[in-house]
Amino acid sequence: MSLLERQTLEQRYAIAVHTKVEAYSKNEDKTKKDNYGGMAFTLPIMIRSAGLVQALHFASTRKKQGQKDFLRDLAAVLGEQDLLRASREASITEYMQLTRKTLAVLVWFKRFAQSILDLDASDVTNQTDE
Structure with a gap:
C-alpha cells in the first residue's frame, strides 16, 4: 500500500494547500498576500450564502492579482482546469459534491x-471590494 493510499482525503487536501500557500508566502508583495488570504476568508461565506457557481463567478470578476492567484490555486488543488465552468456545467449531484469538496479545501486555505x-x-476586511 502506497503512502498516498494510506492518507485521508483531508490529509491530501492539507498537503496540497500547504504547498500552494507556502509557495505564495514567498511573494514579496504584502498586498497580493493579503488579497490571496482574503479570498480564503471570504469565499466560503459567499459559497454558503449564494451557492458555488455564483460565488465563483463573483470572485472571478475581482481585479486584484492575489485574488486571481488564489482561484488558480484552488482549482489546481481541486484538480479542475476551469473550476467556474465545472461548477456551471455539473449535474446536481456533481454540483453538490464539488461544493462540499471546495468547502473542505477552503478550510485548509483559511487555516x-x-x-x-x-x-x-x-486583515482581510473588504478584500473582495472594488
Missing part, C-alpha cells in the same frame, strides 16, 4: 492563510 501568511479576519 494556512492564518498560520503561514499570518492573516486574520481583521
Whole structure:
C-alpha cells in the first residue's frame, strides 16, 4: 500500500494547500498576500450564502492579482482546469459534491492563510471590494 493510499482525503487536501500557500508566502508583495488570504476568508461565506457557481463567478470578476492567484490555486488543488465552468456545467449531484469538496479545501486555505501568511479576519476586511 502506497503512502498516498494510506492518507485521508483531508490529509491530501492539507498537503496540497500547504504547498500552494507556502509557495505564495514567498511573494514579496504584502498586498497580493493579503488579497490571496482574503479570498480564503471570504469565499466560503459567499459559497454558503449564494451557492458555488455564483460565488465563483463573483470572485472571478475581482481585479486584484492575489485574488486571481488564489482561484488558480484552488482549482489546481481541486484538480479542475476551469473550476467556474465545472461548477456551471455539473449535474446536481456533481454540483453538490464539488461544493462540499471546495468547502473542505477552503478550510485548509483559511487555516494556512492564518498560520503561514499570518492573516486574520481583521486583515482581510473588504478584500473582495472594488
